Amino acid sequence: MLQYWTAILTEASIFAILALGIDMIWGWAGDFDLSAYAYFALGVYMTMVMTIGKPQAPVVYILGWHLPYPIAVVLAVIVVVAFASVVGAIALRSLREVHFSITTLGAVWAIYYAVENYTPLFNGYNGVYGLFDPLGGGLSYNSYHYLFLGFCLVVLFVVYLVVQRLSTSPFGRMVRAVRDDERAASVYGRNVFWAKYRTYLFGAGLAGLAGGLFAAYIGAFNPLDWKPTEIFVLYAAILVGGRGNPKGVVLGTFVVYVGFVEMTRYIPSPAARPELGPALRQILIGLLIVLMLKFRPSGLLPERLGNDGTVARRSWPERLFRTSPTEGDAVTSATAETGGEVAS
Amino acid sequence: MSIFWISLGQGLAVAAILALSSVAFTLEYAVSRVVNLAHGEVLTIGAFAAYVSETTFHQSIYVCALVATIFGSLAATAINFVVIERFRNQKSLATLIATLGASLVLQNLLLIIFGGASLSYTFSQGNLLHVGPFLWTTLTIEVMVSAVIVAILIYLLLQRTRLGKALRAVSQNRELSQVSGIPARAVVMQTWAVAGAISGFAGFLYGETVGTISPSIGNGFLLLSITAAVGGGLGRPYATLGGALVLGLVMSIAGTYVSSAYQLVIAFGFLVVMLLLKPNGMFVRGSAQMVRA
Numbered sequence: 001m002l003q004y005w006t007a008i009l010t011e012a013s014i015f016a017i018l019a020l021g022i023d024m025i026w027g028w029a030g031d032f033d034l035s036a037y038a039y040f041a042l043g044v045y046m047t048m049v050m051t052i053g054k055p056q057a058p059v060v061y062i063l064g065w066h067l068p069y070p071i072a073v074v075l076a077v078i079v080v081v082a083f084a085s086v087v088g089a090i091a092l093r094s095l096r097e098v099h100f101s102i103t104t105l106g107a108v109w110a111i112y113y114a115v116e117n118y119t120p121l122f123n124g125y126n127g128v129y130g131l132f133d134p135l136g137g138g139l140s141y142n143s144y145h146y147l148f149l150g151f152c153l154v155v156l157f158v159v160y161l162v163v164q165r166l167s168t169s170p171f172g173r174m175v176r177a178v179r180d181d182e183r184a185a186s187v188y189g190r191n192v193f194w195a196k197y198r199t200y201l202f203g204a205g206l207a208g209l210a211g212g213l214f215a216a217y218i219g220a221f222n223p224l225d226w227k228p229t230e231i232f233v234l235y236a237a238i239l240v241g242g243r244g245n246p247k248g249v250v251l252g253t254f255v256v257y258v259g260f261v262e263m264t265r266y267i268p269s270p271a272a273r274p275e276l277g278p279a280l281r282q283i284l285i286g287l288l289i290v291l292m293l294k295f296r297p298s299g300l301l302p303e304r305l306g307n308d309g310t311v312a313r314r315s316w317p318e319r320l321f322r323t324s325p326t327e328g329d330a331v332t333s334a335t336a337e338t339g340g341e342v343a344s
Numbered sequence: 345m346s347i348f349w350i351s352l353g354q355g356l357a358v359a360a361i362l363a364l365s366s367v368a369f370t371l372e373y374a375v376s377r378v379v380n381l382a383h384g385e386v387l388t389i390g391a392f393a394a395y396v397s398e399t400t401f402h403q404s405i406y407v408c409a410l411v412a413t414i415f416g417s418l419a420a421t422a423i424n425f426v427v428i429e430r431f432r433n434q435k436s437l438a439t440l441i442a443t444l445g446a447s448l449v450l451q452n453l454l455l456i457i458f459g460g461a462s463l464s465y466t467f468s469q470g471n472l473l474h475v476g477p478f479l480w481t482t483l484t485i486e487v488m489v490s491a492v493i494v495a496i497l498i499y500l501l502l503q504r505t506r507l508g509k510a511l512r513a514v515s516q517n518r519e520l521s522q523v524s525g526i527p528a529r530a531v532v533m534q535t536w537a538v539a540g541a542i543s544g545f546a547g548f549l550y551g552e553t554v555g556t557i558s559p560s561i562g563n564g565f566l567l568l569s570i571t572a573a574v575g576g577g578l579g580r581p582y583a584t585l586g587g588a589l590v591l592g593l594v595m596s597i598a599g600t601y602v603s604s605a606y607q608l609v610i611a612f613g614f615l616v617v618m619l620l621l622k623p624n625g626m627f628v629r630g631s632a633q634m635v636r637a
Contacts (some may be wrong), residue, residue, distance in 0.1 A: 110612035117605040275460045279452040286448030
């Protein structure tokens with residue numbers, strides 16, 4: 001039972017990092033990006049081919065290095081960001097909203113089929129596998145996994161702090177201003193493309209980082225593990241938690257992920273119909289997305305906006321010694337009530 | 345050189361089906377301003393409805409086509425009624441995400457009902473025929489002829505009927521046409537029914553041409569339909585028709601030189617080039633500018 005929860009929490013914390021990255025692109029900048037799962041997958045692949053060493057006979061993949069794990073993850077993130085900079089440059093330059101989503105949808109399927117069919121890259125359909133232990137052995141199976149869970153939680157916490165800080169920083173507020181009214185933001189001298197582009201690259205980088213962690217966790221990765229449609233779970237999680245609010249995104253990921261994994265345990269999955277469980281899960285995710293969008297688009301923890309429309313930022317003493325609700329709170333609840341406009 | 349002509353002939357067949365599918369997609373966009381990501385599932389539903397009526401009820405190929413059309417129409421009307429109309433006053437992106445949810449639900453319902461394995465029709469493929477430089481089966485020719493007939497019917501519907509006139513008015517400005525006495529809601533509903541019928545029929549033709557159907561066939565075809573519609577001119581039926589033919593030819597010509605597994609990669613390259621050069625569509629006048637839907 002303990003191992004079971006260790007596995008679930010490890011995966012949930014890795015996906016929370018990915019969700020934070022996706023939420024930057026969608027929640028802050030308002031760009032509904034469908035290709036983020038490809039960045040995650042690229043992060044996994046790159047980390048693996050840089051740590052597991054030379055490919056054995058029938059298996060082929062690029063690089064095949066034996067780098068220390070942390071260096072491999074950093075390099076993988078750099079590769080992912082470089083890759084996203086190309087897709088982002090195409091998709092963000094002059095395309096918005098639906099056209100942006102279509103372009104990223106095309107991109108993710110193109111990447112998917114290219115990786116699946118072009119074997120020399122990442123061994124195509126069969127995928128890349130290999131045992132690697134970032135700590136170089138010396139620990140039992142269980143204690144390694146407990147330690148890895150702790151490591152993932154620490155990374156998630158650090159990422160959360162950075163994202164939260166960035167969210168309330170002038171940059172975070174500027175990106176939201178661009179999201180809410182591009183024309184007004186550019187009149188005030190903001191470079192709209194540059195704001196969206198930087199957010200996109202940062203989000204993609206977080207997706208790559210999550211991929212780097214996931215690589216160490218699973219040890220084998222093939223195209224079946226990253227059907228681009230899997231990203232919808234994360235969008236459901238972000239919608240449940242609260243789009244644009246890092247705290248909500250982490251909460252949503254844990255609620256949705258743990259909720260769904262727990263629920264699937266009670267769905268009967270007869271041996272003759274192995275697709276039944278996953279299919280029911282996908283149906284629930286689809287319903288969750290539609291219902292959340294319709295009835296509570298701002299999620300459990302809505303994005304907090306100050307009275308001037310920007311993201312509220314209070315200093316620590318203010319938060320500790322606050323006695324009466326501030327103006328900012330009144331506006332926040334007002335935005336929560338008119339939550340229909342949130343999904344832009 | 346002969347391989348080139350053979351694959352070009354096959355490409356024409358796929359282009360004909362793609363034309364129907366993407367015109368349906370573009371009609372939905374025209375009246376509802378929504379990129380319907382559940383469009384692929386309407387095709388799949390049509391294909392499976394025909395499958396059931398063939399294997400379980402042993403109907404002829406014509407009855408099967410009719411059943412596919414009817415079920416496609418019902419499915420699209422349901423999508424419009426249950427999802428699209430509920431999100432009408434929200435931004436286009438919210439509707440897009442909602443259709444994505446609908447697509448997940450429908451695709452997995454089909455998966456539960458029919459299982460994940462590939463199924464196939466047992467209609468005869470007919471004889472091999474040499475037509476000019478092309479090599480076609482009787483069935484392929486029937487597919488292309490019926491696609492052309494449907495395209496002509498769409499043209500007549502748009503240009504010669506009251507519904508077509510109302511449809512064009514609603515697609516230009518829903519509020520204004522409502523004020524002018526056009527029952528916009530009903531027109532939108534009928535347009536979805538027509539678009540669904542075309543999609544269901546296209547799904548049947550696709551399943552017949554490819555030979556196998558599975559719950560995910562519509563999904564791959566969705567991306568091609570979107571590419572064709574955006575490349576030609578989103579929301580404009582005739583521009584979309586042209587876009588679909590060009591894309592079909594590009595894919596089949598490229599398909600002779602690289603593996604057909606890269607079909608979607610080629611389609612994506614086409615989409616990117618079109619979006620960068622002519623973001624409003626290649627058959628729509630107007631310069632490259634910011635595109636927002």
